[in-house]
Amino acid sequence: MEDKSIFELIAEYSAGTISPADAELLRERLESDAEAMRLFREIRETEKVLKSVQVQEKIDLQKSWQRLDSSLAGLPRKGRRLFLTVGSVVAASVALLLMFVFPFTRQVEQPGTLVSQVGITPGGVKAILQSEDGKMIDLTSSTSSHIVTSDGLVLVNDSLKGLRFDQSKLENQPMKYHTLAVPVGGEYHFTLADGTRVWVNSASEVRFPNCFSGKKREIYVKGEVYLEVARDEKHPFVVHAGENEVRVLGTRFNLTAYPDEQEVITTLVEGSVEFWNDQSSIRLKPGEQSVLDRETNNLEKQKVDVSIYTSWVSGTYEYERMPLSDITRQLSRWYDVQFVYETTEFSNHPFTGVVKRDQSLEEVLSIIEKTTNIKFKISGRTIIIKRAEDAANISRSSN
Incomplete structure (x- = not known):
């Protein structure tokens, strides 16, 4: 029996119908074939774009992928390969999604019918703004287009650019620092006075001024x-992260500097930045990353696939042979849960794949299970990581 094509495997993966054996085959192909990984990412990215349409058009993407997989199965193997080599990968993936999603999956909305989500739900838009005088505003519950701080500054909730200070109200105002804190299970994005856009991930905070003055633009992360x-x-724009700083003129980059983690990681997407600590500095080019080991103070530079480190901004987590310990730290902040290893040997277990940040935790863990020898047992908000042979399928324990 011939192996399934990469497209069939991706279709089954997206539909959630892939078998453990095929999931392992998909993982091996993604790790060994850069073109397969590119195809996988671009199709998943296209699916993300269509997700917003799905909300309004009542499209069932899972059924669409299943329908696509069935249709491909009806073609001769040679015909499938020819179909997948015509045109660019992006054009093919978009065309396929349009062909198999839109014509067949429009559903008539049934009045009073809601689909309930059971399980541990993902995080969402949450933030607290603390002004310089200590007063706090819960931005999570605020739906007003204008918010007035305790010192009289006016904040505008822009649907595209997020929170920003009303520049027309800042004339003759002294520079004052505010702190935007995002809790575990939250995310937020806003715009600084100079037009710089900031996306803040879970369990993070940014201290920033209402306006910039002086020779440098400085924020603290x-x-x-x-x-x-x-x-x-x-x-120049300077981002302070503890005793370290990143200096830029104009650029796009990701900075990971959690106080409880050993490494400070700067990943450059576009432009040029310099990472400084008290002993050395490194200048980065697009596609490069600096890694500071806080324990040894060792600072290194490496080339990376930047999408792995920035995908959270667009609603996914991309993993390429990422250790399970790094993945669980990330998931614990987004889903507000704790992971417990029954045996520490699994902490460095690598995983390759893409999951959506709007999926339930159970769905994400199920995807990881399919390509590993690991099982997850959920008890309340604690997830126990077990050997596959010693554990049942994902289940929620009664308290």
């Missing part, structure tokens, strides 16, 4: 942020 810095050659 704990946790993980992604920034698109507005270019201003006369006023």
